[in-house]
Amino acid sequence: MQTRRSLSVTGAAAVAGLAVVLSGSPAAAQAQSCPQGLRKLNIGVAVAPPNVVHTAPFVAKALGFFAKHCVDANIIQFDGGAAGTSVTAVGQGTAISNLPDVAIAQGLRARQIWGLAPRPPQAYVVTAEIKTPADLKGKRLSAAGGIGGFNWLMGREVLRKAGLAAGDVQFVSQGTAGRLPGFVAGQIDGVVLHPEDVYLVLKQKPGAHVLSTIADLLPNLAFNHYGAADSLIAKDRPLLVDAIAAMIEANRAIYRDKDKVAPVIVEATGKPRDAVEFAIDSLTKACVLSVNQGFVRERTEWTHQNAVDNGDLDAAKKLPFDKIVDMSIADDAVKAAGGPVTIGACKD
Template sequence: MSFWKIGLKVALASGLACGAAAGAAHAQGAACKEMRPLKIGVAVVPPNVVHTTPYVAKELGLFEKHCIAPEIIAFEGGASAALSAALQQGEIIANVTDIMVGNGMKAHQVWGFAPKLPQSYMVSAEVKTPADLKGKRLSAAGGGVGGFNWRMGRAMLADAGLTVDDAVWVSQGLAGRLPGLLTGQLDGVSLHPEDVYLAQKQKPELHVLSVLAEKMPDYVFNMYGAADSMIARDRPLLVDAMAAMIEANRAMYQQRDKVVPIIAKATEKPEEAVRAAMDVLTKNCVWAVNTGFDRARMEWTAENNVEIGDIPKETKPSYEQLVDDSIAREAVAKAGGEAEINGCKI
């Protein structure tokens, strides 16, 4: 079976280079008046392949090129209380969702780094249809009730007219998703493509019940954002940071051999699994090569979250209340302008 029915050369001119070596450090002093600190949140420990954009940007020197000293901080789930608190305090950029904004967070999305769902919902051998999930142990990793894995499991149950009360929910660390399925502690879990690859390699009877991007093609996955206070205070810094990460995303499409070792180190996954995941992610345009924003997709996702009760209807954010796309547009210009790579152009 398939995983969704299965370069960029970094040009750091001598006058712009901000490297660590002595010559690069001298160039850095000439080009950068200061290295500006920036905390960047990642929703998984260790990150999945799809989340590695800031790691690639850091290792390729793209943040340094834009005079940024990044600090990458991994959290246990995009809905974690620690991540939400850091966002609200204006201390970090991280995934900002319509649910957060609809429930009162004063923040905007500034770049859609991975607008499409990368995962598949994988199940044990005895689960043949969504109806078979009744009474089964489903993952609520990374945030428990209300977290991403819980919401994806809820969507699977709904296909059979079941509710969250019809399953047994297992809260765990995100790193326990794949081991939980392999050891039989879980019967259903949302897995990223590298873990789908590893699961089927280690236990072939495990299978994909649903490719989530096919089930919910307009569902918005991951958008970098910041508190409104941070946007007002550090807008030029955010533009430069998004430009660095746009360049990193483009490198992942165009310089695979160069970035695979970086991603393997960050994710702690074998290079063969990383390559399999990258096949899925690049083929299906999961990583944005431009702003990553699409008004229709954003509006569908917000309305869907109202319908399932994650956002009060009266506080559903409009596109403008959720997105500051001017930052992403400026970042795209700094990254060399609009691009289309292998048919991907969002």
């Protein structure tokens, strides 16, 4: 494990299945303004290493937003937002992290508490010979993060556009870090990539092209929402409010100060500066990152119903919005971050 200059690595954490733990001591000057001291919290990131869209915790740490709100954050990287280790950590109350609505409906005692990114930023990228979804038959498609993970789910959605099923292709399980190199090396023929990786792959692999954006494929999809266990909400609600407030400030900084946040994101992602800046521009132009609560009720409800329609969730277990989301934490976090804002056309 390699030590970063702005984020010190503290080693492996005893949270279920944790891949990487990043931590560091907030500034002493900030600590002096915290009457109860700095409160520790494990904050999960859905991908290892993170994509640009996931970097609010890194920005919040590097720019002092966590310290400002008296939070000592350990940033934990999971290998896929739907990975069992991530959901387990949330359910056990040992971390907040990306939490799918289906996990709550299936009995996890937890709620979504903030929408990091209400809209999906990715594109489905394929090799040169694939012109339509029908051409995917018999091909090797990425299942980065495992069967049931986001790449697998989106691959299945693309296949449905051509009347194909998951059994009509070969899904290749791989770590999330293997998506881009695996595609460039010819190990897979179709993959969901984030904007920075789309930028890189179009330069590196002749003929590679975007078959569909996820936003066009599923325009109502709710993408990434942080969740917390009911037990953690009951025990440490003020801490959760402050941690979310810090990440709201971080998202706003990504919109407002690209030059300041770009070096932090470059270090966190390990991606070149030009690719990172391309991704920041893409995310902010499309209002992918939230600037306030990050919840769009219609998206949450559509995504939940889509899970029922796809057979991923028993219809008898379907939940109403207020059983999936604890909106009060996001509301209070927005207040702690200085109140609601609109940045350009972005207001979620």
